[in-house]
Amino acid sequence: MKAVVIGAGSWGTALARMLAQKYPQDTVTLWARRPEAVESMTVNRQNDAYLPGVLLPESLAFTYDLAVTRDADVIVLAVPSHAVRQTAAALASYVSSDTIIVSATKGLEQGSLKRMSQVIGEELPSLASQIAILTGPNHAEEVSREHPSATVVAAPTKAVAEYVQDLFILPYFRVYTNPDVIGVELGGALKNIIALSAGIATGLGFGDNTKAALMTRGLAEITRLGVAMNANALTFAGLSGIGDLVVTCTSSHSRNHRAGVQIGQGKTASEVQAATSMVIESIRTTQAAYQLAQHHAVSMPITTAAYQVLYEAKHPKEAVLELMTRGRTHEVEELAFGQTAW
Numbered sequence: 001m002k003a004v005v006i007g008a009g010s011w012g013t014a015l016a017r018m019l020a021q022k023y024p025q026d027t028v029t030l031w032a033r034r035p036e037a038v039e040s041m042t043v044n045r046q047n048d049a050y051l052p053g054v055l056l057p058e059s060l061a062f063t064y065d066l067a068v069t070r071d072a073d074v075i076v077l078a079v080p081s082h083a084v085r086q087t088a089a090a091l092a093s094y095v096s097s098d099t100i101i102v103s104a105t106k107g108l109e110q111g112s113l114k115r116m117s118q119v120i121g122e123e124l125p126s127l128a129s130q131i132a133i134l135t136g137p138n139h140a141e142e143v144s145r146e147h148p149s150a151t152v153v154a155a156p157t158k159a160v161a162e163y164v165q166d167l168f169i170l171p172y173f174r175v176y177t178n179p180d181v182i183g184v185e186l187g188g189a190l191k192n193i194i195a196l197s198a199g200i201a202t203g204l205g206f207g208d209n210t211k212a213a214l215m216t217r218g219l220a221e222i223t224r225l226g227v228a229m230n231a232n233a234l235t236f237a238g239l240s241g242i243g244d245l246v247v248t249c250t251s252s253h254s255r256n257h258r259a260g261v262q263i264g265q266g267k268t269a270s271e272v273q274a275a276t277s278m279v280i281e282s283i284r285t286t287q288a289a290y291q292l293a294q295h296h297a298v299s300m301p302i303t304t305a306a307y308q309v310l311y312e313a314k315h316p317k318e319a320v321l322e323l324m325t326r327g328r329t330h331e332v333e334e335l336a337f338g339q340t341a342w
């Protein structure tokens, strides 16, 4: 088996470590953009910049040459969402007709508003039915230290989903399958907006009630948009929905949550992003989701408030007050008075 993980940030490094650990006799390579990163990982057997303190198996190879993907059985894409199209396009001359692509990126493409599997499918059309999504409540810092974690793989066919399930499943990494590609992908992308918002609330000095309200009503609006885009509502009650929402809104590892805290304390999104080389996906995803909500005429009040804070310089306190005092609504739109037992 020949597997290549593209993207040597925290998550790509953790995924490559897992594959090399599980398949020490096979060829597992981690591709990084920068030659210095390749050199440093080869010498130190650690990714000091993005996953410090985690030893990488001897069998894991490193390269900055994309030609390593020639005839790979599996290519895992773990680059930030804004780099997925150019990266997938660059792979076109190397992939073979039976290569499986795994997308581990959580985001939406700016402008086109497309999901990552759609973007990859456009650049690698002959592989469109061989693109799987791996997503769930999985901070790289914990998975790479073998904390028991669960994740979900979605793909257009059962065969591809089960291939990727088999590929990654480990005693500390339990992999489920789900045929709902749209729902699984949207869950992973949209939860980052709510994590950013929960961080903003923390930065403003609010406590756990506020966070719980944001998480619950955040899930409601994610589900509304998902259903309008043909996802199954049940998927959002799963690992890629509530699961990832919980971990990203509450974990000290979350970059999106941390960014929100700083914005709540008065920094701008550009200041926060400029201060780290790590990707804060929610900044771009908030804009894309705001535009998707308009396109599908779906109400997404928290996403709208986050958009106004990030892109229209609205003060977070004002955004919170507007969210709290807007028109009254039902909790569950489908449950009508007079039709429910009491």
Ligand SMILES: NC(=O)C1=CN([C@@H]2O[C@H](COP(=O)(O)OP(=O)(O)OC[C@H]3O[C@@H](n4cnc5c(N)ncnc54)[C@H](O)[C@@H]3O)[C@@H](O)[C@H]2O)C=CC1
Pocket: 007, 008, 009, 010, 011, 012, 013, 033, 050, 078, 079, 080, 081, 082, 083, 104, 105, 106, 107, 138, 139, 140, 141, 277, 278, 279, 280, 281
């Ligand atoms: N960190 C985590 O625990 C998890 C991250 N993800 C997702 O994985 C994706 C990658 O995130 P991380 O690994 O956390 O990244 P990171 O924030 O740890 O590092 C960013 C990486 O992206 C690379 N990069 C930046 N611009 C690039 C470009 N134009 N082309 C190619 N590479 C570029 C950097 O060199 C660096 O390796 C994101 O979509 C993230 O949401 C998903 C699950 C867990």
Ligand SMILES: O=C(CO)COP(=O)(O)O
Pocket: 106, 136, 137, 138, 139, 140, 192, 195, 244, 247, 248, 253, 254, 255, 256, 257, 279, 280, 281
């Ligand atoms: O998606 C993640 C965990 O499941 C990572 O979230 P952050 O990008 O906020 O760190």
